[in-house]
Amino acid sequence: MAGKDMSQRIEAMPESEDSREVQFSQRKFPLASVLVPVLFLFLHQIMLNAMAYLRIFLYARKSGLAGDELMRVFSRPDLFYEYLLASDAQNYASIWAMLLLIPLYLLYLFRRRRRDPLVLRLQRQAVTTYLESAVLIIGTLGLTQLWMSFLLLFEEADNFVGRALRDYLIQAEQLTSAAGNLRLQIAALVVLVPIAEELLFRGILQGELSLRFSRTTRVLVSSVIFAVFHLDLIQGSYVFLAGIILALAYELTGSLLVPIFMHILFNFIGGGILQRLLNLDEQASSSLLILMFIFIPLALAVLLIWLRRDRAGREKASYTFNNDPSGKK
Secondary structure, three states: OHHHHHHHHHHHOOOOHHHHHHHHHOOOOOOHHHHHHHHHHHHHHHHHHHHHHHHHHHHHHHOOOOHHHHHHHHHOHHHHHHHHHHOOHHHHHHHHHHHHHHHHHHHHHHHHHHHOHHHOOEOOOOHHHHHHHHHHHHHHHHHHHHHHHHHHHHOOOOOHHHHHHHHHHHHHHHHHOOOOOHHHHHHHHHHHHHHHHHHHHHHHHHHHHOOOOOHHHHHHHHHHHHHHHOOOHHHHHHHHHHHHHHHHHHHHHOEOHHHHHHHHHHHHHHOOHHHHHHOOOHHHHHHHHHHHHHHHHHHHHHHHHHHHHHHHHHHHHHHHHHHOOOOOO
């Protein structure tokens, strides 16, 4: 009877860090929790590359190229880069790939949730939580802008950092060029990419890690992989910071919708889309940058509030469990 009562108490425990630790000790870590995220990471990158090649191929064909001329586009780096830019391949590839991957990620997460509810958390949040998350991510943008301002000091340097920075600036121009199609950029950079990446990194990867590892471990691991996945040293350096904030937002709010919203806002402002929509001049853009800096201490305050709120919630859950053997409030 004692063993049965204890098992009932474990099952009845509120969702908290303490309850997860008990659950960890009661189960083995499934190998699929490692293999599945790795598989999806490879699939995500393969789909992006495949769609980019498809877009370039279709654009080159539409331009009248065929036979050997068409093959030269893919065999000569200079021609390939020219058609990559001219065809807006990165934005098209992002849209096509994400439209295929998002339903797949959702299908996996909701099916997986039936067996392990902690893999996908969608706790309802108040409007104030989303307002707080907006402050947090804008402050994070301010920190990334400070970091990029520091890196720009090396733009003309003839070293590894200088070359990496110049390559990054060229690649960033491909996605957010003022000459590019704004609607495409919004669909790709602001809507589909944030949704897909949050489903993959916070949903699938961080969700699977939650079955066995502590909060600190899953936040750090998912953020490191998120940064490395972008395959660029400069971008990865600030994406790591954003990844930590997004991962913490998921852990502290218990809702995947919160980091999705934050990621959308991060790309909307950080990707230059807001500036293009409002047609901001240099002075207005500088004012926006100052505003991001002002939000840094506000973001820190929000993070501290969330941490204190989370701690209070876990203490309350632990107290309720310890003082009610049935696990009922």
